[in-house]
Amino acid sequence: MLNIIWLLLLASGIVVAALNGNIEVVTEAALGAARGAVEVCFDLVGVMALWLGIMKIAESGGLVQSLARLLRPITVRLFPSVPSHHPAMGTIILNLSANMLGLGNAATPFGMKAMQELQELNQDSNEASEAMCTFLALNTSCITLIPATIIAVRLSFNSANPTEIVGACIFSTTISMVIAVSLDYWFRTRSRWRKR
Amino acid sequence: MLHAVLSLVSKWAIPVLLLAVPIYGHMKKVPVYEAFVEGAEEGFKTAVKIIPFLVGMMVAISVFRASGAMDFLSILLEPLTSRIGAPSEVLPLAIMRPMSGSAVLGMATDLMRVYGPDSFIGRLASVMQGTTDTTFFILTVYFGSVGIKKYRYSIVTGLTADITGFLAAIYICNILFR
Numbered sequence: 387m388l389n390i391i392w393l394l395l396l397a398s399g400i401v402v403a404a405l406n407g408n409i410e411v412v413t414e415a416a417l418g419a420a421r422g423a424v425e426v427c428f429d430l431v432g433v434m435a436l437w438l439g440i441m442k443i444a445e446s447g448g449l450v451q452s453l454a455r456l457l458r459p460i461t462v463r464l465f466p467s468v469p470s471h472h473p474a475m476g477t478i479i480l481n482l483s484a485n486m487l488g489l490g491n492a493a494t495p496f497g498m499k500a501m502q503e504l505q506e507l508n509q510d511s512n513e514a515s516e517a518m519c520t521f522l523a524l525n526t527s528c529i530t531l532i533p534a535t536i537i538a539v540r541l542s543f544n545s546a547n548p549t550e551i552v553g554a555c556i557f558s559t560t561i562s563m564v565i566a567v568s569l570d571y572w573f574r575t576r577s578r579w580r581k582r
Numbered sequence: 583m584l585h586a587v588l589s590l591v592s593k594w595a596i597p598v599l600l601l602a603v604p605i606y607g608h609m610k611k612v613p614v615y616e617a618f619v620e621g622a623e624e625g626f627k628t629a630v631k632i633i634p635f636l637v638g639m640m641v642a643i644s645v646f647r648a649s650g651a652m653d654f655l656s657i658l659l660e661p662l663t664s665r666i667g668a669p670s671e672v673l674p675l676a677i678m679r680p681m682s683g684s685a686v687l688g689m690a691t692d693l694m695r696v697y698g699p700d701s702f703i704g705r706l707a708s709v710m711q712g713t714t715d716t717t718f719f720i721l722t723v724y725f726g727s728v729g730i731k732k733y734r735y736s737i738v739t740g741l742t743a744d745i746t747g748f749l750a751a752i753y754i755c756n757i758l759f760r
Contacts, residue, residue: 387737388721395642395651403649411648419644423636427629435625442621444603447610485715487595497720498628498727505728513732514725522724522736526717527743533712534592539691540708545699549588554705554754555712562714562747566739573735 430494437495441480450476464524464567465517467507474503478521485525488532497525516577520570527566529559628727635726639718643681652677666749667756671703675710680717680744687711706755714747 403412444450454461454476461478462470481496500521508515533555540548607614646652656673663673675689690707697703717740725733 388733391737392638392642395646398651399642399645399647399649402651402654403645406650408649412645415644415648416641419640420637422644423640424633426640427633427636430629430632431626433625434629435622438625439618439620439622440600440603443607443612443614443617445621446612446617447607449603449606488592489595492596492599494723495625495628497724498632499624501724501728501730502628505730510729512730514730514734514736518725518730519734519736519739522721523739523743525724526715526720526740527747528715530712532588532592533708534588535687536690536708536711537588537592539687539694540699540704543694543699543704545704548699551705551708551712552588554709554751554758557754558709558713558747558750561750562743565746566743569739569742570735573739577735 433491434495434498437492438499441477441496441499445473445476450480453479464520467515468504468517469507472503472507474500474507474517477503478524482524482528485528486531488530488534490535493525516574519574520567523566523570524563527559527563529556529563531556631729632723632726635722639722640682643685643718647678647682647685663752666752667760668752669703669706671697672706672710675707676748679710679714679748680741681719683716683719686716702755702759705759706751709751709755710748713751714744717741717744 399415400409400412403409441450450473457479458470458475461468461475465475465478468474477496477500481493481500484490484493484496501518504515504518504521507517531552533552536551537548540551604614604618607617652674656670656677659673659677660670663676664670668676671693675686675693678685678689690711693707694704699705699708717737721733721736721740725731
């Protein structure tokens with residue numbers, strides 16, 4: 387699936403550029419993006435280190451575990467394949483909370499840490515586990531209570547009411563989250579049936 | 583009122599966390615600085631590991647966008663989306679939303695500069711920006727950091743959620759802001 391999408395993006399781009407007679411754009415875009423990707427990663431290094439460091443303190447003190455215990459009734463239903471006391475549960479909750487608060491730069495480090503913990507349960511296979519798919523379904527569709535970036539942009543253009551969009555955001559993101567979780571559930575049950 | 587509360591929360595969230603967690607740790611007798619460094623060590627390793635995945639994805643997306651293929655796709659989709667009340671101006675934003683966060687923020691900012699933040703287009707662009715996430719970026723980075731190459735059904739789930747979010751955003755904006 388991803389192989390096809392990747393090929394389509396690349397091939398359609400190159401064909402359209404050729405037909406438009408500006409093929410040199412392709413070279414420029416490809417090389418620029420390759421450099422840009424590394425820059426994104428290096429920007430992440432510091433932020434990752436900061437948040438994973440703070441998380442380690444919270445973990446050593448038992449804060450993450452108490453948070454996980456509090457939300458266990460929900461998480462055991464969403465992640466039936468993860469043992470209920472596994473550390474991945476705590477990290478998943480941290481990631482989703484950071485997402486909800488609009489703290490994008492804290493969400494990514496927690497998310498990657500959660501994936502590493504889920505990967506241990508997955509016996510280091512190169513294929514995504516059920517729990518990973520559910521986690522990503524939640525993560526990509528997660529409710530943002532404070533869309534801070536877009537509020538800041540609206541404010542900078544002198545909007546009369548910069549936060550009027552928050553209710554609409556919560557409405558549409560709730561719908562997409564419900565769809566994502568149901569679809570993930572459906573796929574999961576179907577793939578189990580096929581394995582039998 | 584709402585605006586005051588939200589901006590207060592987003593201004594204070596990080597400083598409060600940076601203060602509260604170490605104080606909590608200290609009270610629980612955690613050697614806070616040592617624990618911090620131990621956790622921080624993993625940051626570099628993980629960030630470096632995702633480089634190949636991110637290069638692959640960003641190159642394909644950038645070629646797709648810069649070549650004009652994306653504009654072509656939004657021309658193709660226009661008759662379909664104008665029926666459900668989406669102005670053609672926001673279509674490129676919807677197409678790029680799952681792929682690149684920074685590109686979409688740039689597009690949304692530009693729409694607000696041209697049409698104003700309180701126009702229908704400006705509001706719809708804001709809601710779309712705040713609704714879904716950059717699915718491709720998240721899948722690439724998260725799966726990449728643990729070396730997963732087979733994503734199974736998670737792409738379909740993520741993209742369906744994005745399309746649903748887009749349609750829901752159009753629907754609610756047409757009701758609230760039209």
